[in-house]
Amino acid sequence: xxxxxxxxxxxxxxxxxxxxxxxxxxxxxxxxxxxxxxxxxxxxxxxxxxxxxxxxxxxxxxxxxxxxxxxxxxxxxxxxxxxxxxxxxxxxxxxxxxxxxxxxxxxxxxxxxxxxxxxxxxxxxxxxxxxxxxxxxxxxxxxxxxxxxxxxxxxxxxxxxxxxxxxxxxxxxxxxxxxxxxxxxxxxxxxxxxxxxxxxxxxxxxxxxxxxxxxxxxxxxxxxxxxxxxxxxxxxxxxxxxxxxxxxxxxxxxxxxxxxxxx
Numbered sequence: 001x002x003x004x005x006x007x008x009x010x011x012x013x014x015x016x017x018x019x020x021x022x023x024x025x026x027x028x029x030x031x032x033x034x035x036x037x038x039x040x041x042x043x044x045x046x047x048x049x050x051x052x053x054x055x056x057x058x059x060x061x062x063x064x065x066x067x068x069x070x071x072x073x074x075x076x077x078x079x080x081x082x083x084x085x086x087x088x089x090x091x092x093x094x095x096x097x098x099x100x101x102x103x104x105x106x107x108x109x110x111x112x113x114x115x116x117x118x119x120x121x122x123x124x125x126x127x128x129x130x131x132x133x134x135x136x137x138x139x140x141x142x143x144x145x146x147x148x149x150x151x152x153x154x155x156x157x158x159x160x161x162x163x164x165x166x167x168x169x170x171x172x173x174x175x176x177x178x179x180x181x182x183x184x185x186x187x188x189x190x191x192x193x194x195x196x197x198x199x200x201x202x203x204x205x206x207x208x209x210x211x212x213x214x215x216x217x218x219x220x221x222x223x224x225x226x227x228x229x230x231x232x233x234x235x236x237x238x239x240x241x242x243x244x245x246x247x248x249x250x251x252x253x254x255x256x257x258x259x260x261x262x263x
Contacts, residue, residue, distance in 0.1 A: 006115040007098050008044045012052030013079050014095045019062040025092045078118050082247045090249040142188025142218040171205025182214045189219040206234040
């Protein structure tokens with residue numbers, strides 16, 4: 001994958017993640033204007049920028065469905081893994097840096113750092129490194145199906161109130177308020193077979209909660225959804241640890257500024 005296309009992926013993920021707020025942050029009035037200007041700066045076709053954004057859309061809470069028919073390719077997954085935990089402020093500054101700096105003849109150290117973490121889809125496919133993730137359409141759709149199935153008594157006949165904890169970073173997606181007070185982690189597969197990922201937080205929470213932690217796997221989402229229920233996945237599954245590098249940002253204040261505050 002070309003250098004500029006890797007930068008375009010980062011910008012496209014930002015546009016998807018922060019949607020109209022991203023457009024405002026970058027000083028555009030419409031997405032069309034953003035695609036045209038960003039495409040010019042990065043020497044990438046505007047429609048390519050749009051298509052890249054659409055690939056990320058199923059991961060993010062906006063009105064567009066995006067390319068929900070398929071899982072993300074390895075390079076897209078790498079962008080998500082590296083950039084998803086950045087704040088809006090930090091991510092905005094990185095994107096502005098990309099758009100300001102890319103017109104230089106030689107890539108800056110910062111730009112090289114941004115793209116060196118993104119591989120090539122073709123190489124990853126050949127090596128068999130294709131990742132399956134619930135962060136794409138399968139995750140969102142699986143969560144929707146789980147709520148529907150639970151409310152209809154399809155999840156082992158369980159009933160009661162579900163509390164949505166997906167945005168709380170607690171290591172699971174839903175919890176029951178009534179006995180047996182299970183905590184549910186939802187994973188989805190587009191087809192009938194495939195693998196899923198647990199974050200370190202999810203896996204450690206599964207360890208701590210034991211039998212109360214229930215994995216709900218909804219497979220074949222694209223055709224005929226099937227529910228598989230597994231209690232205590234920490235005891236019953238044997239995952240492979242995967243370590244990856246993320247982009248982190250800190251903010252430095254030089255000594256001259258601090259001098260003015262102390263006098």
